[in-house]
Amino acid sequence: MSTTQKLQDFTQQVRRDILRMVHKVNSGHPGGSLGCAEFITCLYQEVMSYSTDFNMDGNNEDLFFLSNGHISPVFYSVLAHSGFFPVEELNTFRLLDSRLQGHPTTHEGLPGVRIASGSLGQGLSVALGAAQAKKLNGDNKIVYTLHGDGELQEGQNWEAIMYASAKKVDNLIATIDLNGKQIDGSTDEVLAMGSIKAKFEAFGWDVLEVEKGNDIEAILAGLAKAKSMTGKGKPVCILLYTEMGNGVDFMMHTHAWHGKAPNDDQLENALSQNPVTLGDY
Numbered sequence: 001m002s003t004t005q006k007l008q009d010f011t012q013q014v015r016r017d018i019l020r021m022v023h024k025v026n027s028g029h030p031g032g033s034l035g036c037a038e039f040i041t042c043l044y045q046e047v048m049s050y051s052t053d054f055n056m057d058g059n060n061e062d063l064f065f066l067s068n069g070h071i072s073p074v075f076y077s078v079l080a081h082s083g084f085f086p087v088e089e090l091n092t093f094r095l096l097d098s099r100l101q102g103h104p105t106t107h108e109g110l111p112g113v114r115i116a117s118g119s120l121g122q123g124l125s126v127a128l129g130a131a132q133a134k135k136l137n138g139d140n141k142i143v144y145t146l147h148g149d150g151e152l153q154e155g156q157n158w159e160a161i162m163y164a165s166a167k168k169v170d171n172l173i174a175t176i177d178l179n180g181k182q183i184d185g186s187t188d189e190v191l192a193m194g195s196i197k198a199k200f201e202a203f204g205w206d207v208l209e210v211e212k213g214n215d216i217e218a219i220l221a222g223l224a225k226a227k228s229m230t231g232k233g234k235p236v237c238i239l240l241y242t243e244m245g246n247g248v249d250f251m252m253h254t255h256a257w258h259g260k261a262p263n264d265d266q267l268e269n270a271l272s273q274n275p276v277t278l279g280d281y
Contacts (some may be wrong), residue, residue, distance in 0.1 A: 003046065007216045009277035010081065011041045015247045016280060017077035019270050021093040022261040028094060028102060031257040032148060033074035035179050035214070035242040040074055042219045043144060044082045047227075052083040054111035062141045063130055065115055067123020068148035068177065069103040070259070076100050079112040080281075087281045121154030123147060124174060128164055131172045142230060145174045150182030153191045158203075164235040165204030173226045175238040178213070181255035200237045213242035248273055 001009075014037045022028030044050075048062040066075050073093065080087045085099075092098035099108035103118030115126045123145050131143040151157065164172060176196060184190050193199070200207045206229050210222035222238055229236045244258065245251025248270040262270055 004216050007038075007041055007045055010045055011037045011216070012247070012274050013081065013276070013278040013280075014041060014074060014077045015274045016271060016276065017080075017090055018073040019248070019262060019267055019274070020280070021073045021076070021090055023264075023267045024091075025094040026261045028073055028261055029070040029259045030073065030248075030261065031181070031244040031251060031255070031259070032068065032071040032177065032179065034248060034251065035244045035246050036071055036146065036177055037074050037078075037247070038214050038216055039146070039175065039177075039219055039240060039242070040078045042216060042223060044078050046220060047223050048144065049141065052111070054084060056114060058114070058130070058141075059137065060139055060141060062144065063114065063127070064144045064146075065123045065127045065130070066104060066117050066146055067127075068120060068146060068151050069117030069123075070120075071148075072100070072102060072104050075104060075112075079110075081278060082112075084112040085110065087279075090281045120148070120151045121156045124157055124160040124164070127172060127174070128160055128167075128169055131169050132167070134171055135169075140171070142227065143172050145172070147174060147176050148182070149176055149178045149180065149193070149196065150187050150190065152176065152193060152196065153187075161200065161203045161205070168233050169235050170231055170233050172235045173223075173230065173238060174235065175240050177242055178239050179242045179244040181244045181258065183255065183258045185255055197239055204234060205237045206232075206234045207237045207239060209239045209241070211241050213240040214246045 018033045022030045050061045093100045099110040104113045105116040127145045212218035226236045251257040
């Protein structure tokens with residue numbers, strides 16, 4: 001089986017997990033989770049160097065910080081299938097006393113989670129600290145982050161974006177999930193941001209675009225290119241053009257599924273579009 005096919009199969013199972021998790025508790029954010037399933041799968045299954053013998057320091061490991069923490073279902077699924085904790089634990093999503101809260105937190109001690117990202121706009125700031133610590137420690141691994149495009153409407157992001165280039169934090173790759181949608185509508189309708197590429201470039205970043213943000217090969221090529229751009233005095237930004245709700249036809253091309261769970265019939269329909277590959281929990 002080709003690497004691409006393996007990653008596609010992995011992604012398809014992740015989509016099933018996302019749908020089943022949010023359906024069970026009638027709560028969660030399937031839209032953005034589905035849109036980023038290919039990207040986070042590629043990171044953990046092909047790109048990043050890490051140990052599942054998890055510790056918070058992450059010395060000599062690539063690190064990932066999920067800033068848009070509401071898409072926790074995709075993060076939890078990928079972590080579980082990558083060996084950080086038992087896949088069966090996905091069955092506890094959003095339940096009382098679960099380690100898998102709606103937004104990732106650290107006090108439950110869930111392996112793979114290094115920051116609480118319930119409040120949007122803070123992930124890049126934390127990642128900068130980790131990236132600079134790696135430089136001080138002579139650690140040449142990369143720090144990766146993921147952010148929503150609507151999340152960039154938060155001001156703290158821009159302080160961090162300015163800091164990253166001013167301090168030449170060039171072991172950092174920040175990816176922006178550009179699906180053009182947020183909970184109240186399109187990002188242009190809620191608060192238009194103009195050219196995000198031009199903004200990052202004006203702030204001194206190197207920027208590359210992945211036009212097919214739900215295509216495995218395009219994502220791998222983009223991440224390889226981004227990694228080749230690190231270590232040259234500038235932080236790197238990937239603009240990842242995705243489709244919210246990708247892989248489920250009735251969830252695509254709308255913001256309606258940003259934070260809404262499918263009912264029984266909708267779940268059956270969605271799962272029929274994504275047959276089992278790795279096995280359900």
